[in-house]
Amino acid sequence: MIELKNVSKHYKQTEALKNVSLSLKPGQIVGILGPNGSGKTTLIKILNGLLRDYSGEVLIENQGIGVHSKSLISYLPDQTYLANWMTGEKAIDLFKDMYSDFDESRMRDLLSKLKLDSKQSIKTMSKGMKERFQLALVMSRKAKIYILDEPIGGVDPAARELILNTILDNYATDSLVIISTHIISEIEQIFDTVVFLKEGEVVLCDDVDQIRSTHNKSIDELFKEIFKC
């Protein structure tokens, strides 16, 4: 479903990604794991067409980044993208108009579960409310690919559980879910596959059960071992 072949990306003198090659299949939850600055967000921005100047090849359903790939991906960035002029209803209208796979009834259901009011303006929402609203929008699409960049970064443990449950309850099992994070312990049980990124390079990409049996360690323990300072 997603193929990356020798993808490299430079920012000035910094090499953010070095010859990254990956093949990700549908029907699994993939964790992109690495410390801050390891290239997770760069990789995700490339997949979403927000960074276009890179070398190598990126294919999504055998096509390059474009209208088709964007129609397949439901993307949650690591920051709020909803504008202050919007109300929740206007954001819902936008998603309804733009994405044929947007399920409005699921959205309404998620809003009540997440205790959000769609009539409230984005401007008056707290940071946490904006993040939850955005998550609801993203998970209300019946997308083939979900890409969630640090969905539990910077939230308290109670909210983390709510966010993880929202993700797990709403993705289609035949879709591909990519979650980037540097907080492993609370999320590792949901991954089928993990990709360890270190200074822009893939140092490990394998099935979670395989890793556990080979290394006889949890993903969190292995992560700490590989990335210890």
Next chain:
Amino acid sequence: MLIKLIKHDIKSSYRDLFPLYMGLLLFAVIAAVSVNPEREWLSVVTILPFFALFIATTVILTLTVIKLFTNRLYSKEGYLTFTLPVTTLETFLSKIITATLWTLLTFIVYVLATTLFAGLWVTLNWTNVQYALNEYRSFWEVIPWNTLIPEVLRFMGISLPQAIMSFVYSSALMLITVVFVNTSYVTSKKLAIGIIVYLVLNFIFNNLYTNIFTDWFVYKENYGFEINWLMYFLDFLYFGLISVGLITLAVWLNDHKLELE
């Protein structure tokens, strides 16, 4: 999809402009009703806000257009704008069409407000108008009204497509500047570089224009004018081709060099 994008772009900006349009039309009526030579203070109190609203609307329109090409494209909103399943060309055309629509609508509101003010004022102060006409009869009689009004209307009709093209050209220039500073070519001092790029490009295209073309309209006696139709079409073609070229380049740059922060 283009229509849907335009709809959402209009939704993003109508709250800034509509209250001003309403205010302009309302104050056109209030100002016209309150103009009275015997109560000058009242005239000042109502006419000043009326003119202040013209200035405010122009400023807010300018800011709205700038925001369409900056905040709506490349700030945090870019994470949404550039992940929508639409082509880059559709995204850019939506901004240009929305900006042009707001500019046209603002112009129409200006004309309406002025006409409303003048019409009401003349109607309500007919005695004063007659007095003024008598006082300045010689001045009024010099103006060939029968010729002037149709000529002004003709000029407005002929120059409207040029004005729209000129606005599209300015929008395309703003677009290429904003797109350029958000590519991997520019990593710092984006605002300064953007202003320089805009000014340099505008200088080049305008100088090229003045060196190649002559004016497409020529003033004649008695408020008349003539149109040099060849120059008129060449002028239209020149700015049209530059706009198409700039938009095409902006799409290419965005699709190959975009670097959203």
